[in-house]
Amino acid sequence: MGMEYRHLGQTGLKVSVLSYGAWVTFGNQLDVKDAKGLLSCCRDAGVNFFDNAEVYANGKAEEIMGHAIRELGWKRSDLVISTKLFWGGQGPNDKGLSRKHIVEGLKASLKRLDMDYVDLIYAHRPDTSTPIEETVRAMNWVIDHGYAFYWGTSEWTAQQITEAWDVAHRLDLIGPAMEQPEYNLLAREKVESEYLPLYKRYGLGLTTWSPLASGVFSGKYGRNNIPPNSRFALDNYKNLAQRSLIDEVLNKVDGLKPIAKELGVPLAQLAIAWCASNPRVSSVITGATKEAQVLENMKSLELLPKLTPAILDKIEAVVQSKPKIVDQYR
Known part of the structure; x- marks a missing residue:
């Protein structure tokens, strides 16, 4: 089955x-060599959207992505590149999101990416x-100057997005077309x-992150098996380290395994396909450090038609x- 392409919200x-x-x-x-392999693997599977941010590895992630794409010689118009x-x-x-930082920050990102523009620019928080x-106004300025085509938000509240749209309507400017929230079987609110x-109301599109809930749905964590160098064990995930919470989460993981087995897929594919089965989601952002992982992630597409209402229940x-x-939103 080939890649499916969805409109980014109403754009x-x-x-x-x-x-x-x-x-x-x-x-x-x-490094760049690894990145080229991973990006090529993604492109071969039909991926056209690649997500980045100025803060990732302190700018190094943009440099590596830009360098790899340049060496691969890809046509820019075939790609959708974002930064935050x-x-x-x-x-x-x-x-922050001052006019000064948005303009200077985006120019610095473009320099690192070695690109004239990004397709999507996000307010990262x-x-x-x-x-x-x-x-x-600043987001509209960078769009008007051709540095970006669309702007959006990440992890904003509905209230903040509504305020942005109110301003945009009042000033006849472009509002945020998309939001990038965390979305997975544990984070749905x-x-x-x-x-x-x-x-x-606004045709909001979603590019969602963390489909595996920081690796919880990779299936690699068990009761007595939390690998020391895994993200689950890293310091910034210490808030997950309350035993009862971990037990509750691992119980859910264990409960999903038979469903994945019945469908004949690894748990991770089930978790990714589940995110993509929501028609509100324009794109599910996946991560991978090895080409084999990319291929596994991409197989989630084949699962989409099998996620019947009965299976989702x-x-x-x-x-x-x-x-x-x-109730009022129904």
């Missing part, structure tokens, strides 16, 4: 339903110390409940994570 842009993100890998674990701005450095004006109007009114019965929907 005319089409993105592969499975995409590749450089978050944990480029610059931290991989918020944490750009140590100086007082190197972070909300910045409560900058007026939303300043951010909306934003996508399935909080953002509900925004899909219709079975999954829900195990994870029991569906958020309560507020």
